[in-house]
Amino acid sequence: MAMRTPLKTARQLGSAKEGANHFWKQRVTAVANLVLGVFLVWLIASLVGADHTAVKAKLAQPLIAIALLALIISGTIHMRLGMQTIIEDYVHGEGGKVVLLMLNTFFAAGIALASIFAILKLSFGG
Amino acid sequence: MADATSKPAVRPQRPLSPHLQIYTPLINMVMSILHRMTGAALYFGTILLAWWLIAAATSPAAFDYVSRWFSAWYGQVVLIGYTWALFHHLLGGIRHFIWDLGYGYDLRTIDQLSWGSGALSLIITGLIWFSVAFARGGA
Numbered sequence: 220m221a222m223r224t225p226l227k228t229a230r231q232l233g234s235a236k237e238g239a240n241h242f243w244k245q246r247v248t249a250v251a252n253l254v255l256g257v258f259l260v261w262l263i264a265s266l267v268g269a270d271h272t273a274v275k276a277k278l279a280q281p282l283i284a285i286a287l288l289a290l291i292i293s294g295t296i297h298m299r300l301g302m303q304t305i306i307e308d309y310v311h312g313e314g315g316k317v318v319l320l321m322l323n324t325f326f327a328a329g330i331a332l333a334s335i336f337a338i339l340k341l342s343f344g345g
Numbered sequence: 346m347a348d349a350t351s352k353p354a355v356r357p358q359r360p361l362s363p364h365l366q367i368y369t370p371l372i373n374m375v376m377s378i379l380h381r382m383t384g385a386a387l388y389f390g391t392i393l394l395a396w397w398l399i400a401a402a403t404s405p406a407a408f409d410y411v412s413r414w415f416s417a418w419y420g421q422v423v424l425i426g427y428t429w430a431l432f433h434h435l436l437g438g439i440r441h442f443i444w445d446l447g448y449g450y451d452l453r454t455i456d457q458l459s460w461g462s463g464a465l466s467l468i469i470t471g472l473i474w475f476s477v478a479f480a481r482g483g484a
Contacts, residue, residue: 249442305385334391
C-alpha cells in the first residue's frame with residue numbers, strides 16, 4: 220500500500236525547465252501571427268468570388284506564397300503550444316494526456332505539411 | 346496513538362478553492378475564457394484553410410467543390426464565425442501583450458481593455474463582411 224503522499228513523488232523532480240521556452244515561442248509566433256493573420260484576411264477577401272485560375276495565379280505569386288508559408292509555420296507552432304496548454308490544464312490522467320499531446324503534435328504537423336505541400340505545388344507545379 | 350495510525354485515512358472535509366460557478370462573471374474573466382475558446386476554434390478551423398489550399402492545388406473540379414461549400418449559407422456562417430474568432434483572439438493577444446509588458450493593471454483599464462477588444466472584434470468582423478457583401482452586390 221502506498222504510504223507516500225503525492226508531495227513525496229513530486230519533490231526533487233522539479234520543473235521540466237521548458238516553461239520559459241514555451242512562453243517565449245508562444246509570444247514570438249503571436250507577434251508574427253498578428254501581421255500574417257491580417258494578411259490572410261486581406262488575401263481571402265481579395266479572392267472572394269474568384270475562379271480557380273485566378274486563385275491559382277494569385278497563390279503562386281512569390282510574395283504571397285512566402286507570406287502564406289510563414290503564416291502556416293508560425294500558426295501551426297502557435298496553435299500546437301496553445302492546445303498543449305489546454306490539454307495539460309484539463310486532462311489529468313497520465314495516459315490520456317500523453318496520447319492527446321501526441322495527437323496534438325500530429326494534427327499541427329499534418330496541417331502544416333498539407334498546407335505547405337499545396338502552396339509549393341501551386342508555385343512550382345506548373 | 347496506535348489508534349491514530351491503524352485507522353484508514355479519512356480525508357477531512359476541507360473547503361475547496363472557489364471555481365467558475367462561484368464567481369460573479371467579470372468581463373476580463375469572460376474575455377479570458379473566450380480567448381481560449383476562440384483559440385481552440387481557430388485550431389480546428391485550420392482544417393478549412395488546408396482544405397482550400399489542397400483543393401486549389403488539386404484540380405479545378407476540387408476547387409469548385411470547396412468554393413460551393415464556402416458559398417453556401419452554412420459555409421458563410423462558418424467563415425463569419427472564423428473571422429470573428431480570429432479577430433477576437435488577435436485583439437485578446439494584443440491585450441495580453443500590454444499586460445505582459447506590465448501596463449494596464451488598474452481595474453478601470455482592465456475593464457476598458459476587455460470591453461474594447463471584445464467590441465472591436467465585432468466591429469471589424471462586421472466591417473469585413475459588409476464590404477464583402479457590398480463588393481458582391483456591386484459586381
